[in-house]
Amino acid sequence: MPVVLFTASTWSHIAHFHRPYLRAFHALGWQVHAACGGASLPIPEADACFDIPFEKKMTAPANFRAQARLRALMAEHRYDLVITHTSLAAFFTRLAAASVRHRPAVVNVAHGYLFDDETPFLKKNVLVSAERLTASQTDLLLTMNDYDTRFARCYRLGRRVEQIPGMGVDFSRFPAVSPQERLALRREHGINADAFVLLYAAEFSPRKSQATLLQAMPLLPQHVVLALPGQGALLDECRRLAEDLGVGDRVIFPGYCAAMASWYALADCAVSASRSEGLPFNIMEAMHASLPVVATAVKGHTDLVTPGQTGFLFPYGDGAAFAGAIEELLAEPDRTAAMGRAAAQAAEPYELSRVLPQVMELYLSAVQ
Template sequence: MMHRILFTASTFSHIRTFHLPYLRAFRALGWKVDVACGGTLPDLPDADRVIVLPFEKRMSSPANFRAQAQLRHLMRQQNYTLVITHTSLAAFFTRRAAAGVHPRPPVINMAHGYLFDDETPAWKRAILESAERLTARQTDLLLTMNQWDYRTAQRLHLGRRVAWVPGIGVDFSKLDAPPGACSRSTYGLDPEDFVLLYAAEFSSRKNQSMLIRALPSLPPQVKLLLPGQGALLEECRRLANTLGVADRVVFPGFVSPMAPLYALADAAVTSSRSEGLPFNVMESMYAGLPVIASRVKGHTDLLDDGRTGLLYPFDDTAAFVRAVKRLLEEPGLCAALGSAAHDAVQPYALDAVLPQVMEQYLSLVPAAQPLRAPAFSTTDKE
């Protein structure tokens, strides 16, 4: 029997950034792999078929319901052995599409971080929880990657079966290679600067504005390196100008590879409102950087306060400033935190995680067992 799998996500960039090793693993098992997403059509050599969906960020957009109808038709036509969905928007409409398919293929939803937590306003949390409850019957397996999401999904019965996995795995080998020709002067930074690095999309959830607001309370040698793009980039530029710290904030845009930036930074920081299991933090830990992170889900799963990193209450500028000053004032703390973080993040490496995730994926397809170990090699890099 020829097995065929469908991966869905809101954007192709999500699949390309995080899931190519899994596309390769299924193809190594002899499966046909289809990928259906919104966004610009990329080059995906690890997919047998690529389908463009008209996803839009606004949930109520008619385009999303057209995408749902397209997915339903696709599932009826292709008779998939398994459907795996990622990202909140795509996960909702993929599961709604599956509800109208008979017989329905097994559906796995990987939750990369629910967009609600204990601090979310009641009205907003009710809406987001309702969307998950509505699609729970079409979720044969729900995979979560932090403990808050796992406990919440179990309590609310958001899937027929709920399991925890240590993320999707980070390919740390990319950070082992020589960082290449890049110096602080490339970004207008001086050797004596204390450089804080935060690589993330510019959005309200990532909250870069808090880091910029903190700079006037920090010594002038503290500089902020903010690679990334997003809707709030220009707003953050204006804020830096308004506060008179534009010469202390570097906006290099999208940067890849990141290894040179980890090599020139003194510490990694994050001001995020919530996370699933963030790559930027795990990569920073592996690079041996001390991490100062907001005390939110995802961060608390990775960092032990005072041992592998420093945590502060979300959006608490004064607490963040104190944490940075602690790194400046306590000799040896940066090295101690960075060394402990490097050791602590090893279980999240792609080589360790991919077999665990594949075992969960294939648990819904008994005929696909036993697993063939060579399929899960991560030595085949892009």
């Protein structure tokens, strides 16, 4: 029986994005193992789970212990295929594979390189060097946006580079709602029926840049409401900023939301101020929910949003440009509704049932 190993920096990554693929391997008669760091989560689709001591800082001693642990697992189980996710885990997984006598086929899924053309030279050089160091151990590299694909092919970051439409989104989790249900959801969250609701579901971190949106809120009409579901290190700082700007009554901080369907249903527009993305799930989900998108003109967003058709793009960090785009939506309700319908249509290729067969075919090609 062939055996596949999935690795990632955190168990939550496997739990949220890859369980359908574990099930697909089982259906084909494979045994499935998973090795991850962070807080443990149940992964019932895995035949065996191994805790790996990954730490966020690349040079942390624990990461080299993680590499040794992964090497031991590969030597013991003699995997046919290793599929690695997230930059940190991918680096140490491939280092481990390099020192195994019977090296398995290795697939690296790049969910979005943490660099682009605007990244400071030193930081970009370090990150690119890590990818180039492990390129020889990457039999197949799967990228998710045009920038990463072009870069990976130019610098030969894998023996073979293929682009995929993300990992697929299960849109069945986001059913359509009636106008009456939409109003009821708004009442539940204390939102007026005539409010224009902007939605940005993201971790509160420097890269996600919620502060840009908050700084733009005083430029927008009083009936514009910003909802910011999520948790993270900068949550309290953003709460204070909203109060300092005098918009605390128009910004909602719901915290972590396991079920986002109700928020998509009550919103009028999805927004993002992120510095960079791979191929963001929150934007694809919002598009499926017929929401126009106003997002930063960065990789990942530029792959999904067609300016003037499914939404608008604005320069990273430019709150005034963001506010201007929202004003355009407010001024033309019929056009805004048409953008939402176009967004829903544009999201269809990213549906899980379409994407999973494509990705599985590529996974299996690495061992054929």
